[in-house]
Amino acid sequence: MAVPGPVARHPPDAMNAPAASPADLYAQHFAEQQRRAAQALERGGFDHLVVPSGTLHYQVFDDRDYPYAVNPQFKAWVPLVRNPGSWLVFTPGAKPKLVYLQPFDYWHVVPQAPSGPWVEHFEVIVIREPSDALAHLPQDPARCAILGEPQSALGGFAPNNPPPVIDYLEYHRAFKTPYEVAMMREATRKGVRAHRAAEAAFRAGASEFDIHLAYCAAARQDANELPYGNIVALNENGAVLHYMELGREAPAQSRSFLIDAGASHAGYACDITRTYAADANGEFQALIDAVDAAQQRMCAQVRAGFDYKQLHLDAHLALAGILKDFGVLKVSPEAAVANGVSNVFFPHGIGHGIGLQVHEVAGFAASDRGGRIDRPAGHPYLRLTRTLEPGMAVTIEPGLYFVDLLLDGLKRGEHAAAVDWARIDAFRPFGGIRIEDDVVCTDDAPVNLTREEFAAAA
Template sequence: MSQNDPGALYSQHLGEMIRRADTALARAGFDHLVVPSGTLHYQVFDDRDYPYAVNPQFKTWLPLTRLPYSWLIHTPGERPTLVFYQPFDYWHVVPDAPSGWWVEHFDIHIIRKPEEALALLPADPSRCAILGEPQSTLGGFAPNNPPAVINHLEWHRGCKTPYEIALMRQAQVHAVRGHRAAEAAFRAGASEFEIHMAYCSAVGQDANELPYGNIIALNEHAAVLHYTELGRNAPQPSRSFLIDAGASAHGYASDITRTYAAAGHDEFQALVDAVDAAQIRMCQAVRAGFDYRQLHVDAHLSLMGVLKDFGVINVSPETALATGVSAAFFPHGIGHLIGAQVHDVAGFAAGENGGRIERPDGHPYLRLTRVLEPGMTVTIEPGLYFIDMLLDEVKQAGNAASINWERVDFFRPYGGIRIEDEVLCTDGEADNLTRPVFAAAG
């Protein structure tokens, strides 16, 4: 059985989903799990709908991401049921008939109107755990999202099945193809918008299919962590390029970041290379039993060591961390869980019954506080930025002497650096899902 063939791995994945659901239903006292795929959302005072986004609880069971008004029904001891919405419609493309590796595992019922699902749902809504958004309500079936069910399912989603990992590997391949095209466009002098279009074309996915809005930042724009404006004119000169962009594979995401220096900007390239080397070491630190919060703190110390080596800070990495100086240069978390959602769920969960593990003091943007386990897939995304707002706060806190401001002025026109890979935690060494794909792409 190939580790990269989702079809061959799906049966085992579905079995795991059923086991998790059975346990969650028994603990919460429900007889059925009911998951709507979601509905279309229409813009206010208009008949235009927003881009459809499938319920994540739905797409973890089925590789279907463009199927509104459909329902998954699981009753312990029975084959799962799919109510498949395939309308009569000449205004829009109708979903193809059900096909693929998953079909043989479900009882499938085709409906032509959303309300036809009511006859196929369990008889008593009060005996159902219904997972979804309020807008998915149909008759008496209003999502109740029982915490006992949600907590159990989301906790276990933190550890990916081989099927999920296979899809995430596919998403890496798609995204790396786009990253290579984007770098080439940057080297050719393209604008942010043109780079974005080159990326989408190479990946074969548009803005509604990508897992998140591309961050395409030239020069100082890289200092805006979520820069998505996409300037239409290339800056003159173009000094640096930060791209944070992923791709989707049957609803599973990749999330990759790279930073490049333009030709002739050797010192900034050296800083990029130093962050890249530090990031590789951080990826290698992903181990079962390791506290992700410690990995985040260690990243601060490593990055401050880089800034010390480049003469940007005048104090030790430990002092920079203790005084908050490091947070001015590295103001976000080291990463997060990733899977069916880019920022996957249960990053703070204390256990399958709920509870919360808080972030370390002074690190408000970390998105994962759990101890790593085999099967967890995380992003490792250290960054160094030259953000005036945060650097001014360092001055206001009385720590201006900790920073060499001439060096800050030198690097400010480049905006910042971020390097991001996805890493699978195993029983042994970390499995970097991203780097080998870049190596194979040449």
Template sequence: MNASARTADPSALDTHALYRQHFAELQRRCEQALERGGFDHLVVPSGTLHYQVFDDRDYPYAVNPQFKAWVPLTRNPGSWLVATPGHKPKLIYLQPFDYWHVVPQAPSGWWVDHFEVIVIRQPEEALAHLPKDPARCAILGEAQSALGVGGDRAFVPNNPPAVVDYLEYHRAYKTPYEVAMMREATRKGVRAHRAAEAAFRAGKSEFDIHLAYCGAARQDANELPYGNIVALNQNGAVLHYMELDREAPAQSRSFLIDAGASHHGYACDITRTYASDGGGEFQALIDAVDAAQRKMCDQVRAGTDYKRIHLDAHLALAGILKDAGVLKVSPEAAVATGVSGVFFPHGIGHGIGLQVHEVAGFAASDRGGRIDKPAGHPYLRLTRVLEAGMAVTIEPGLYFVDLLLDGLKQGEHAGSVDWNRIEQFRPFGGIRIEDDVVCTDAAPINLTRDGFAEAA
């Protein structure tokens, strides 16, 4: 990554200037990736609609991340991007004749002047504007985006590993423009999280809290970057709980919400946990996890192995359980025997950006290879050493999961915990605190904490 693209805080900078810098970095990466793969052109379809089997209804459209890396278009199936080193990139923009649906407006904004925009009315018309020789193209997309099959020029996604490995590896390094987009997504997410907390305090059901969230984010379920996790009471012990009970429980003791928002194709990913008024010991547990999580966020420094943050988190969380009287053994013993994993059964986080779980989390280099997960930690999604520009989540958690606790009770380490204390915490489900953090050459930028501070 060149020095000009290293991430500083872009909040006060102009979007046009930020995008210009981002565009230049994409061109540099494109040229290098094509050279690695031995191709002349990068061709990226935006994607097409998937239809349900035995039906004429389509699934919600999801844009190709390789496409939205270049242009902030997320609702434009049937479009194509062509990047050729030394030439102005083409955006082949599908604006169909259609009286069934709203037709996309002509592209506009700070990014348009960087492209030769070609408007087409039928998907097949894109073929006339794609490079002459498909064999000289790295075509990145899903198989069903293929165009011209059966003719003399078929553009079938080939996803060459040398090109994909390079582009995905370097996508971990966010340009200042990308950080600005993530900051805007965070503002929407924070606004919605505050509305969700208010709905919880008012005694609303999970479904009603979800609707309050969507209303405040001004995004519906298909526009959000992932399905909302809205969990009251013991439901917080289900890591990906998405049932959304329609009726409020007789007593709302606790509330865990893991929900994000989108802005021009970029995501935020925020989790907070609350106790009802007078939450007592569970509130104290939340406060302890929150304090530990802040320290973990401060570990997001250039040169830090992300695996180290995960392993350190196990020790810190085991210390919290020890202080709360849940553990009867030392934190070190709980980690060594795997008992800590009963209460913290997932990874400390993942990369984030164009995708909620950003790609290339295990990549050893931009030429491929894999950095394995630590033994005994199968759910960690990122194993790279942090560098300036990387954006990651930090999301420690403590849960009282019946399935995992039953396994502990039946195993050799059942005496490591105080089962009476566990029974006291079971009705509250669990705790997770998650922030999005950008690594820089200096102190990390905590987009989430900044967002809540700004909103307050």
């Protein structure tokens, strides 16, 4: 069959017009996957795209496996995330094959036969042993672009991950189809429900561990199903950017709560962060409100043609302005950004791409033929440097933190007088603030999936 032409890169019609059916959304996504794959194969000089779903990895000196993580290149085609040992084969002009492992196994639950509106687009071949897949793969592995981990090798089909193919597919993965945006919205709906449950647990005085359990229960996902490990931080722990200790006992006084947690749906992720103060009338709540207002203005900058690097640099200036307003900075916001003091309080990037992976690939890609767009000097942790285009989905997550390690370095350095240390000491017990939304760039105003779902759940 002929490979369909490209779909529009932007999803606004699918989000703002009457909803298309899941079958129609998937069909459009499938057509786009075929188009991209055919172009990638032509770039690499290959005849077939072969994608293993991945295999189980076992712990050394043990018979326990690590949590399985599906190959993102596989779940870009099919919403299967718990099916190791399966394979996908795409050959331009032929119906794609899904070689589906359904093993004989009385130790574990055997996967059911695949179902859903996507199945009709594939020739589904059920196998009972992993090695049975070989009979259904192309005859000559040398003519195949095989995308996956080395552990997925089967016979002569060892992943070769050819750069021209990978570069093309990963670059274009930044542009979400309407189907993908719909999957991300469903993930966001689950995440918002869980965030509301976590806030309620915090207000009730729960420990970090119990808040985490409340989150998982509300999301209806266990820790291995979530797209990343939950960050659940009370009080000073909010100053640890990736705090995952989950204290079992509640502190004597819960002053603040920072939660960075997502949810999954059909292989797609959401990534949401919120910060709360126990005292709704206190100064830390006022600081949260200021960061929240600034964050919403940053989300509004997610416009076609806007340089994401500039968004990051603008965020530094905005956050430095907040620190100035709250008496933390004694110098101008411009001076704090120029001399690097703002990095002490905002030490990470403004965000990243999101979709099949929480930190979506090709964040630095100059084009679909490779190349790299470097980070701005002095900002080593920014994960995305591309210019925004319709269809891109990104996170916007400014933060202000009072990190002892970074503050100690500031105190010993030449800019120690740039801040009011008494004001810093007043905020240290609260740890920090981060607020994060998932935002889709369109041809017009951005679509903030996170804010929309919080509003719908109110």
